[in-house]
Amino acid sequence: PVSREETPPEEIPSPKTAQNILEQLDASVPLSSPDSLLDLPQLIDVALEKNPQTRAAWQQARVAAAQLGESMSDYYPDLSFEAMGGYSKRAFPFPDGTAVYKGADIIPQLEMTYILLDFGRRTASAESARRRLAAANFSFNRELQRVIYNVESSFYEYDAARALEDAALLNLELALSVLNDVNTRLELGLATRPDLLLAKQVEAQAIYDLESAKVSVFNARSKLALSMGLPANSELHVVSLFDQPLPTELQSQVESMIDLALAERPDLQAQVARLRASEAELRKAKAAFFPTIGVEGAYGGQWGDYRLYGADVGAPGINTEQRRHGIGSIYNAQLVISWPLFEGFSRKNRVRQARANQEKQREILRAIELETTNEVWSVYNDYQASYRRYEYGVALLEASEEAYQATRESYDNGLRTIDELLRSERDLSSARYTLIGARAELLSTAARLGFVLGRVTVSSPRPQ
Numbered sequence: 001p002v003s004r005e006e007t008p009p010e011e012i013p014s015p016k017t018a019q020n021i022l023e024q025l026d027a028s029v030p031l032s033s034p035d036s037l038l039d040l041p042q043l044i045d046v047a048l049e050k051n052p053q054t055r056a057a058w059q060q061a062r063v064a065a066a067q068l069g070e071s072m073s074d075y076y077p078d079l080s081f082e083a084m085g086g087y088s089k090r091a092f093p094f095p096d097g098t099a100v101y102k103g104a105d106i107i108p109q110l111e112m113t114y115i116l117l118d119f120g121r122r123t124a125s126a127e128s129a130r131r132r133l134a135a136a137n138f139s140f141n142r143e144l145q146r147v148i149y150n151v152e153s154s155f156y157e158y159d160a161a162r163a164l165e166d167a168a169l170l171n172l173e174l175a176l177s178v179l180n181d182v183n184t185r186l187e188l189g190l191a192t193r194p195d196l197l198l199a200k201q202v203e204a205q206a207i208y209d210l211e212s213a214k215v216s217v218f219n220a221r222s223k224l225a226l227s228m229g230l231p232a233n234s235e236l237h238v239v240s241l242f243d244q245p246l247p248t249e250l251q252s253q254v255e256s257m258i259d260l261a262l263a264e265r266p267d268l269q270a271q272v273a274r275l276r277a278s279e280a281e282l283r284k285a286k287a288a289f290f291p292t293i294g295v296e297g298a299y300g301g302q303w304g305d306y307r308l309y310g311a312d313v314g315a316p317g318i319n320t321e322q323r324r325h326g327i328g329s330i331y332n333a334q335l336v337i338s339w340p341l342f343e344g345f346s347r348k349n350r351v352r353q354a355r356a357n358q359e360k361q362r363e364i365l366r367a368i369e370l371e372t373t374n375e376v377w378s379v380y381n382d383y384q385a386s387y388r389r390y391e392y393g394v395a396l397l398e399a400s401e402e403a404y405q406a407t408r409e410s411y412d413n414g415l416r417t418i419d420e421l422l423r424s425e426r427d428l429s430s431a432r433y434t435l436i437g438a439r440a441e442l443l444s445t446a447a448r449l450g451f452v453l454g455r456v457t458v459s460s461p462r463p464q
Contacts, residue, residue: 037239040155043228047151048144051229057136057143064129064136071129074122077114082300083107109300109330117293124284131277138270142454145266147227149451153444154224159241160440161220165213167432172206174425179203181411182418195418202422206429246439247446249387254380257453261376262369265454271368275361282354288347291339299331375452383449386442393435400424400431 038046048054085106115122179199185191222232262268340347407424410416450456 037237039239040152040241043155043224043236043238044148044151046230047147047228051147051227053229054140054143054147057140061133061136061140064133068126068129068133071122071125074115074125077112080111082109082111103304105302105304107300107302107330109298111296111298113294113296115292115294118287119290119292120287121284121292124280124287128277128280128284131273131280135270135273135277138266138273142266142270145451145454145456148456149447150227151224152447152456154220154227155238156241156440156443156447158217158220158224158238159443160436161213161217162240163242163436163440164433165210165217167429167436168206168210168213170432171425171429172203172210174428175199175203175206178421178425190414191418198418198422202425209429241443242439246390246442247387250380250383254377257380258373258376260455261372261453265372265452268365268368268372268454271361271365275358275365278354278358278361282351282358285347285351285354288350291337294336294338295333296336297331297333300329301327302330303327372452379445379449379452383442383445386438386445390435390438390442393431393438397428397431397435400428404428 083106085104087102087104089100089102091100179196179202182191182196182199186193186196221236224238225232225234225236228234404424404427407416407421411418411421447456
C-alpha cells in the first residue's frame with residue numbers, strides 16, 4: 001500500500017491561548033490599576049465596545065440595512081452588456097446545386113429590462129425589508145440594554161462579594177479578640193478549657209468564612225469581566241459602592257409601569273416590526289397571482305465577414321464566390337407581459353405559509369406582552385420587598401452591634417457565659433452578612449427593574 005502524509009487544511013485555526021485572546025483586545029482599554037479605579041459607567045463603556053454580543057447585534061443591523069437596499073433595487077431597470085461572436089458555416093440546397101454560406105461575426109449589445117407594474121410585489125418586498133431593519137435596530141438597542149444590565153448586575157455582585165470579604169475579616173478579628181480574652185481569663189482561672197475550645201471553634205469558622213469570601217470575590221470578578229466581553233482572568237480594579245446612596249422607594253403604581261414597559265421596551269417594538277414585515281410578505285405572496293408588465297430593449301451592432309459560393313450565386317450555371325463584410329446596427333424594444341397560470345400550487349402554498357407566519361408573529365408578540373407584564377409585576381414586588389429587607393437589615397445590624405457590646409461588657413464583668421458571648425458574636429456576624437446581601441439584592445433589583453421597563457440609565461457612582 002502507498003502511504004502519504006496528510007496535512008491539516010490551512011483554514012483550520014490553531015488553538016488559541018489566553019495570551020492570544022488578550023492580544024486581540026485593544027490595548028487602549030482603560031483596564032485598571034490600583035491607583036486608577038474604574039467606576040460603573042467606565043466599565044459599561046468598555047463592555048459596549050468589546051462585548052461580542054453587541055458587535056454581533058450591530059452587524060445584524062447592517063445586514064438588515066443591506067437587505068433593504070437590495071429590495072429597493074427592484075425599482076430600477078436592469079442593464080446588462082452581452083457580446084456574442086463566432087464562426088459559422090451553413091449549406092442551402094438549390095435545384096441547380098448547393099450554396100454554402102460561411103463567415104465570422106461579432107454582435108455586442110446593451111440590454112435593458114424594466115418592470116412597469118407588478119401589482120405590489122416591489123412595494124411589499126421593500127416594506128418587509130424596512131420593517132426587518134427596524135426590528136434589527138430595536139434588537140440592537142435591546143442587546144445594548146442587556147449588556148448594560150449584565151454589567152450592572154455583575155458589578156453589584158462583585159461589590160457585595162468584596163463587602164462580604166471585609167465583613168468576614170471583621171468577624172475574624174472579632175473572633176481573635178474573643179479568643180485572646182478567653183486565653184487571658186483562662187490564665188487567671190476565670191475560664192475553663194471548654195470555653196477556650198469554643199472560642200477556637202468560632203475562630204476556625206471565621207477563617208473558613210474568610211477564605212470562602214475570597215473565592216467568591218474571585219468568581220464575581222471573573223463574571224464581571226465576562227459580562228464586559230473580556231477574558232475571565234482580566235485584572236479589574238473598580239470603585240466600591242458601599243457608601244453610595246441607594247435607590248429610593250417606588251412612587252409609580254405597577255399598572256403605569258406595565259404601560260410604560262409595553263410602550264418602550266425595544267424587544268416589543270422589534271416584534272411589532274417583525275409582525276408588520278410578515279404582513280408585507282403576505283401581500284407579496286398574494287400579488288404573485290397577478291401578472292407583471294414591463295419593457296425590454298436592446299441596442300448594439302453587428303460586424304461580419306461572410307462568403308457565399310456555390311450554385312447560382314453568380315451567373316446561372318457558373319459556380320462563383322461572393323464576399324461581404326461590414327457593420328450594422330441592432331436595436332429592439334418591446335412590451336412584455338408575464339403571467340404564470342399554473343405552477344403546481346406553489347403560489348397558493350406560499351400564501352398559506354405567509355399567512356401562518358403572520359399568525360405566528362402575532363402570537364409571539366402576545367407572548368412577549370404577557371411575559372413583560374409578568375416581569376414588571378414580579379420585579380415590582382421584588383423591589384418593594386428588597387427595600388423592606390434592606391431596612392430590616394440596617395435595623396438588625398444596629399441591634400446586633402448593641403447587643404454584642406452589652407454582652408461583651410457583661411462577659412468581662414463575669415455576668416455572662418462564653419456561650420452567650422459567642423452566640424452574640426455569631427448573631428453580629430450573621431447581621432453583617434444579612435445587611436450586605438440585602439443591599440446587593442436591592443441594587444440588583446433596581447437594575448433589573450430598569451431593564452424590564454426598557455429604561456437602562458447609569459449615573460456615575462464615584463465618590464466625591
